Amino acid sequence: MSLDAAVAVVLVFIFIALSVYYVGKANDEPLSRLQMVRAGSDVMLLLDKEDAFSSLNQDEIAKRVSAILPPVYEMRLRINGTFPGNVFTVETARDEPEGSFIASGERLVVIPNSTGAYYGRARYWVWLK
Amino acid sequence: MRKAQIASIDLFIAVTIFLILLGVVLHAWNIYNLRLQDNIEYEKMQLKAFHVSDLLVKSPGYPFAWEDSGPAEVIGLASSDRVLSPEKVSAFIAMDYDESKQMLKLSPYEYSFRIKQLSNNLTSSSGLPMAGELSVTAERYVTYNDEKAIVQITIWE
Numbered sequence: 001m002s003l004d005a006a007v008a009v010v011l012v013f014i015f016i017a018l019s020v021y022y023v024g025k026a027n028d029e030p031l032s033r034l035q036m037v038r039a040g041s042d043v044m045l046l047l048d049k050e051d052a053f054s055s056l057n058q059d060e061i062a063k064r065v066s067a068i069l070p071p072v073y074e075m076r077l078r079i080n081g082t083f084p085g086n087v088f089t090v091e092t093a094r095d096e097p098e099g100s101f102i103a104s105g106e107r108l109v110v111i112p113n114s115t116g117a118y119y120g121r122a123r124y125w126v127w128l129k
Numbered sequence: 130m131r132k133a134q135i136a137s138i139d140l141f142i143a144v145t146i147f148l149i150l151l152g153v154v155l156h157a158w159n160i161y162n163l164r165l166q167d168n169i170e171y172e173k174m175q176l177k178a179f180h181v182s183d184l185l186v187k188s189p190g191y192p193f194a195w196e197d198s199g200p201a202e203v204i205g206l207a208s209s210d211r212v213l214s215p216e217k218v219s220a221f222i223a224m225d226y227d228e229s230k231q232m233l234k235l236s237p238y239e240y241s242f243r244i245k246q247l248s249n250n251l252t253s254s255s256g257l258p259m260a261g262e263l264s265v266t267a268e269r270y271v272t273y274n275d276e277k278a279i280v281q282i283t284i285w286e
Contacts, residue, residue, distance in 0.1 A: 042271070045269055
């Protein structure tokens, strides 16, 4: 009888602990996530408006990204398009972190060139340093 | 010791443990309830802050040239997506605080609005200085006067 009670109490405490853990995890800094999503979108738009992609020079674009991106964030940017090489990756950080939140988004970009324009799809990932 | 005495000691211990556990559970329940209420309030403020920031930096407002043509029905500061119009910003800053708060549907909260350069130098500001206990700040990256800038909306209660 007392063993049954002990098992029941242990199960209840495990259940309560799991509930508390997952409730806490669900409320894990929602504002910073919203802010990250918006920051990524804003930075991409600013880069696009100032034709930052037109050079198709990875170092130059990375510099521009670093100049705008808030210092608390890291960003990785990949552009696929009709330009020579087809895939173009800009990174301000080597790898995305594992296990933490990463905001991502996509923007269609038109990159003017001497013969007309390249059309590209820019994907980006933003995360906290 | 007699059986009846042993039984009452058992009962006393069991009731004591039960009451302690009940107390702990009620206390935890109360704490989580308060946290939940704070979280709900905080999330409401976050959503307001981001809705207002979206409205201000993405929309020109209504009517389009509200800064010239008279009272706005909807406030927006953008000449195009995330490019702020200096005229609209000036008109917004010159607006009566209560009127602008009402138009942004921010009641019962207060707000402050700032535009900063990327170097953190303050360019423009309006609203009330933060004086509450709970606050939320939304930051947006925009072009203002042909320079990159940060728009900050802080909402508090």
